[in-house]
Amino acid sequence: MSRILPWSWPAAAAENPVNDVLYFDYAATTPVDERVIAQMIDCLGKDGTFGNPASRSHAFGQHARERVEQARRQVAELVGAVPAQIVWTSGATESNNLALKGVARARGDKKGHILSSLLEHKAVLDTLKQLEGEGFAVTYLAPDDKGAITLDAVRAALREDSFLVSLMLVNNELGTVTDVAAIGRLVRERGALFHVDAAQATGKVPIDLRVLEVDLMSFSAHKTYGPKGIGALYVGTRALGQVQAQIHGGGHEQGLRSGTLATHQIVGMGEAFALAKAQGESERVRIAALRDRLLDALKGLPILVNGVSAPRVPHTLSLTPYWDVSLGDELAISSTSACNSASNAPSHVLLALGLRPAEALRSLRLSFGRFTTEQEIDRAATLIRNALLQSVP
Known part of the structure; x- marks a missing residue:
């Protein structure tokens, strides 16, 4: 008769074939980061904080909710946001989709103009192509000879019907940094919303949303020594009420993103962002x-x-x-x-x-x-x- 033995790593796992690469x-x-892993493990298994954060009627859910809200504060503290402005997503790709589609589709039958650039990540470019198919006009700015998207280029391309501008803060291939502070001021003067993809920026450049005139900002955990499959979208005051949910089914995250919260991944992202702030x-x-x-x-x-x-x-x-x-x-x-x-x-x-x-x-x-x-x-x-x-x- 066979007996179930305690689980252990397969012997082959100890030999990493890429150790010399x-x-x-x-x-x-x-x-x-190992410190992130330790916090995540603490949220798994029957002796961990494994409860559903939405189950507020008992201690298991309440403890999970406390860990989720602590992580929300950690993410907010790195970028100078208020915790309530942080909405959990599955990653920066979903955050970009929620920001762009959410703002565009909230306009109903009223189409308009979106401004972006040729340098954006595919998560933005492919989303914008989808919106073009739905009747929205999109302008893609070319970089200057230094590889930058400039304030003058944005100024020249803005139109009367421009309602949204989307630019990345740090380019994922070049490492170039966009002047989102100056561009944000211009966009706000023109009455449009400003979305910034900051997936490559956290821990690399200072971000302070208390002073930056940015309305929506996308984040990823796995670019900052956190786990894959978790991200967040900052939704600023001007964007409230102007973002339509793209995932429905329970009204989680202030109705902007339904779905049971993955406590271990969220806690991992919080710890990763706290480490980024510290060092x-x-x-x-x-x-x-x-x-x-x-x-x-x-x-x-x-x-x-x-x-x-x-x-x-x-x-x-x-x-x-x-x-x-x-x-x-x-x-x-x-x-x-x-x-x-x-x-x-x-x-x-x-x-x-x-x-x-x-x-x-x-x-x-x-x-x-x-x-x-x-x-x-x-x-x-x-x-x-x-x-x-x-x-x-």
Whole structure:
């Protein structure tokens, strides 16, 4: 007769086949911080805080609700928001959908004009294509020669019927930073709402929604050492009543996003954002030094640095070698965003900068993070240098 033994990790799990691979794809996703994992585990299993946060009639649900609200405060504190302005979603993709579709569809039969850019993430671009099919007019701004979306470009493109502007704060491929403070003031003067995709920005640039004139802002946990499958949307005062729910069934999250709250994921996002608040500045300084160390090691090589003249975070570096190179399996990097990589298409961001398709396809995106070391930087530089020299046409 067989007996059920206590569960344990399979023996094969202890042998990680990628232990010898250098991870330089933090812009695609970050490993979950061990401190975040500990908080998440505490919300699983019969001895943890496993209750349904909506079950307010007993202690299990009440304790879960307390953890959810603590996490809401942690997210709000990182970005200078009021906790009640934070709406949980399944990630930045859903947050972008809720912001864009929610505002557009709340207008009923009254269509109008939306302003965005060619540099946005597919979660924004594909959503806008859907809205175009529903009768909304959309203008996609091109970047300037530095790779930036400028205030002047926004000013020139705004129309009388513009009701929404959507721009990302930090570009996921270039690391360039958009001047959302100046653009937000202009958008508000024109009476439109301003949505900002900040998935790549948390922990990398200071965000203070008490002073920024931003009405909607999208966040992701897994770009900031939290778990996948959880995100949030900031809904500011001006946007209240102007966002239509896209998921129905229970009226959770002030009626904006129904569905049982995933306590362990929410708690993980809260802890990740609290860590970002505590060590964001020191992390930025350290990563900037790592980025500069890599660039110094690559000096003199035939490589173009994309977006180098624009304000940018040090965490992401886009490089275009003058010819095709093969880096083998030792370096985990991307040539574009994870979405474009899945379709093997050239980066729409690099094409918007004026690169030819072949140049965009051979480009390298290296992104650094909390666990990147100087030794890894030096080894990556050696791999890139050797690959270039060995593939000279």
